Every structure is written in structure tokens, then in C-alpha cells.
Amino acid sequence: MRWTWRRRARPPCLIKRRDAGLVPAGAAAVMTDAPHRAFAMAVGLLYPSALEPCAAAASARESGELIHPTAEIAEGVTIEPGAIVGREARIGPGTTIAAGAIVGYRVFMGERCYVGPGASVTHALIGDRVTLHAGSRIGQDGFGYDMSAEGHFKIPQIGRVVIDDDVEIGANSTVDRGFLSDTKIGAGTKIDNLVQIAHNVVIGRHCIIVSQSGVAGSAQLGDFVIMGAHSGVVEHVKIGDGVLIAGMAHVKDDVPAGARMGGTPARPFKEWAREVAALRKLGKNGRDA
Secondary structure (H helix, E strand, O other): OOOOOOOOOOOOEEEOHHHHHHOOOOOOEEEOOOHHHHHHHHHHHHOHHHHOOOOOOOOOOOOOOOEOOOOEEOOOOEEOOOOEEOOOOEEOOOOEEOOOOEEOOOOEEOOOOEEOOOOEEOOEEEOOOOEEOOOOEEOOOOOOEEEEOOEEEEOOOOOOEEEOOOOEEOOOOEEOOOOOOOEEEOOOOEEOOOOEEOOOOEEOOOOEEOOOOEEOOOOEEOOOOEEOOOOEEOOOOEEOOOOEEOOOOEEOOOEOOOOEEEOOOOEEHHHHHHHHHHHHHHHHHOOOO
16 A cells, blocks of 8 residues: 655634634634634633633532542542542542542642632642642632623633642632643742742742732742742743732733843832832922923
């Protein structure tokens, strides 16, 4: 038999008609006035369940049992009253699931973890010695919509949350699942109460994120980054290793490793401090602007 080898075809490309010239040779161009929305609709067709919240539906049985029979519970696991463990979940030895907590469908949790009262964990892969304090929310949909004059079209979220070993997440903090790729939190990172981590965010090892801070979608933090209280990072921004972001500072551009940032929009700390000192001096002199 004679074989004929053909080069693998490139995937189709959703694109506006005015940009058709940008499509590479060999790729099929699908013309649309709203490529972002068209892509979201295609993902919804491929993953229809992603458009419907399913944590509770996959957790308990109609008979009233709170631990699904397909869940794998290792020796030494403590599951307090009212906690729910969903279908095909896996919980490692020595882990505690506190009262009223939810561990959803196919969640994997390693050894000696702690899920606090009322916390919920869905669409997640969690390492060893991870602490999720009371009311924390891990793995819910990210805030993704295609916005237009016709209304806001929901973009299906099909990624996971991947949390490495020795991470601690404070009470009522939230970590959204990824859109296509995963949201990731590196080993040893500590997150305070009331912090928002959006979809597709990647956080490095041993970072500190203090209360009421937020990291927008697809932003990346290197290792040993510190974010002070009320600080924020804009979507798609990259923060280098060892960066210090002062409290109430908001980063809108990429930051190189080792930088110290302050103010809104964030700028090098010394520059921001000089501006603050100059304004204070101007105010004390009582001069008109």
C-alpha cells in the first residue's frame, strides 16, 4: 500500500472581514462581525455544561447522603456535619472538611489540607497542606462576558484552579477558574481575607497578597511578590520576581523584577514618594495651585 502524507491543516480563524488579509496561508477564515462572541458561542456548543452551575447538582444524592459513593476518601480524613463531598472527588489523608463546606465534582485535594466552614471548592486541583479558610470560594466561574449594545453574552469558563503545596487562602477570598487555561497559585503563597483572584491569573511561589486586593484576568505575578492592602493589578500585566506593590497602589503596566511601586497609577516608589512630599509641602505653604 502506498501512503500519501499531507501537511496538517491549520485551524479555522474567526476574524472580521476587514482583517481577512491577516489570516495565514492554509487557515480557513470564518468571517464574523463579532469574533469574540462567535468564539464564546463555539465554546458553549462544545462544552454546554460550562454554562450551567453544577456544584450542588453533582454533590449530594437524592437519598440525602452528603458524601457521594464514588468519592475517594483516604484514611484519617475528617468530614464534619453538613459538609458535602461530590461525585468522583478525591481527598488525601489527614485532610479536614469543616461543617457546611462543599468539595465539588472531581476535585482533587492532597494530604493534610483544611477546608473551612462554609467554603466551596469546585473545578480544582489542590496540593498538600493547603488551607482554605471559612467562606473562601475556589473554582467558580470567572467574570467573562462579551459586551455589546445587544446585551452581555456569557463566555463559558472551562479551565480549573491549580493550587500548589503550602498555600493559605483567607476567609471570603475568591479564586476564579480559568477560561481556557488554568488559574494557578504557586507553592507557599499566602493570600489574606477578601482578596479577588480572577480567571487565568498565574501567581508564583511564596507571594503575599494582603486584604482587599485584586488581580485581574490573565495577569501574571512572579515569585516572592508582595501586594499591600487595597492594591490591584490590571488584566494581562506581568509582575516580575520580588516586586513590592505598596498599599492602595494599582499597577497598569508590566513591572520588572525587584521594583518597588506605589501610587495610582503605580510608578517607582521613590518617584511616587517625592510627589506625595511635594504635594504635602505645597498644602502646608497654603499657596494657590
